Amino acid sequence: MAVTMVPAPDVLPDVLPTERLGPTGLALPELRAKYRTISDTRNVASIVGLWIAALAIIEVGVWSASSYPYVAAACFIAMGPIHARFAILMHEAAHKLLFTSKKLNDLVGTWLLAYPAMVPISLYRRSHFAHHRAEFGPDEPDIAFYSGYPGRPRDLLRRLVRDAVGISGWKNFKVLVLATRTPEGRTVAVPILSVQLALFAALWAMTGAWWAYPAFWWLSWMTQWRVLNRLRAIAEHGGMEAGRDRRVTTHNVRQHWLARLWFVPYNTGWHLAHHVDMGVPWRHLPAFHEELRRAGYVTNEITYPNYFALWRAACSAPIAQP
Numbered sequence: 001m002a003v004t005m006v007p008a009p010d011v012l013p014d015v016l017p018t019e020r021l022g023p024t025g026l027a028l029p030e031l032r033a034k035y036r037t038i039s040d041t042r043n044v045a046s047i048v049g050l051w052i053a054a055l056a057i058i059e060v061g062v063w064s065a066s067s068y069p070y071v072a073a074a075c076f077i078a079m080g081p082i083h084a085r086f087a088i089l090m091h092e093a094a095h096k097l098l099f100t101s102k103k104l105n106d107l108v109g110t111w112l113l114a115y116p117a118m119v120p121i122s123l124y125r126r127s128h129f130a131h132h133r134a135e136f137g138p139d140e141p142d143i144a145f146y147s148g149y150p151g152r153p154r155d156l157l158r159r160l161v162r163d164a165v166g167i168s169g170w171k172n173f174k175v176l177v178l179a180t181r182t183p184e185g186r187t188v189a190v191p192i193l194s195v196q197l198a199l200f201a202a203l204w205a206m207t208g209a210w211w212a213y214p215a216f217w218w219l220s221w222m223t224q225w226r227v228l229n230r231l232r233a234i235a236e237h238g239g240m241e242a243g244r245d246r247r248v249t250t251h252n253v254r255q256h257w258l259a260r261l262w263f264v265p266y267n268t269g270w271h272l273a274h275h276v277d278m279g280v281p282w283r284h285l286p287a288f289h290e291e292l293r294r295a296g297y298v299t300n301e302i303t304y305p306n307y308f309a310l311w312r313a314a315c316s317a318p319i320a321q322p
Helices: 029-035 040-064 069-094 102-114 121-133 153-164 167-181 183-207 212-222 224-237 257-262 271-276 282-294 307-314
Strands: none
Touching: 029 282, 040 069, 040 102, 040 183, 040 212, 069 102, 069 121, 069 212, 069 224, 069 257, 102 121, 153 167, 153 224, 167 183, 167 212, 167 224, 183 212, 212 224, 224 307, 271 282
């Protein structure tokens, strides 16, 4: 049974710097420019495709609800991965990596990604950069997601049940609604809630069903998205520790198509590479990860074969002896 999820020092080879990578793993300037290239056109296609997929799933879900409830249930489940995609592209915009134009990056990232995902992107950007400056540092915004591992299976199950039944989601949504009570809070909450009302009206007009938004958008965000978000967060940093070497702060998991389809889309599963260089856009993370692997920085010894193996390790704390 595991007592820690941090790799032992003897499986963290001291291979940096190399002729291509600097002492922290950053690619040297000429190579770094290649990895940091942003593809505007392809990102437009990704965002348009995401919205088309979301609206199509909701349309089919409403159409099938009375005659084919199992199809409607499948559409509801499919909205979990849709929310994951909004969150990951919003994360890309928070890093200013969505478009080469910073103005377009923030405009699209705010109104077409963050606000539909109910995220105040300006606040998120500030806290998320604190996360990158020092994972597990004094300003770590997501410590509640990462601490307490490895733990007991029942502890993780309790958290996931709270997510699945909407307790965690309601806690987050209530904060957003209550923020409208103060002038400062209204500047953050009102634009987000306005976008949600616009979505409500648009989906009602599109489907003819007033319940399209609450059933397929809001409820899926309140429930299954919270589950996916927690599982992804554990897979990124659960049970790790502060350190200058990103291999002790961030997990590495071998990527499979089903995980990428379901909860780590847009290459976000190559998370160690993202933390070595947070300026690498999502399209280049697999190539940058391969660069780290060829250098010997990423090894099989620190790589989980799949996400289930990592979650099992996260639930493997020794049972206390009486």
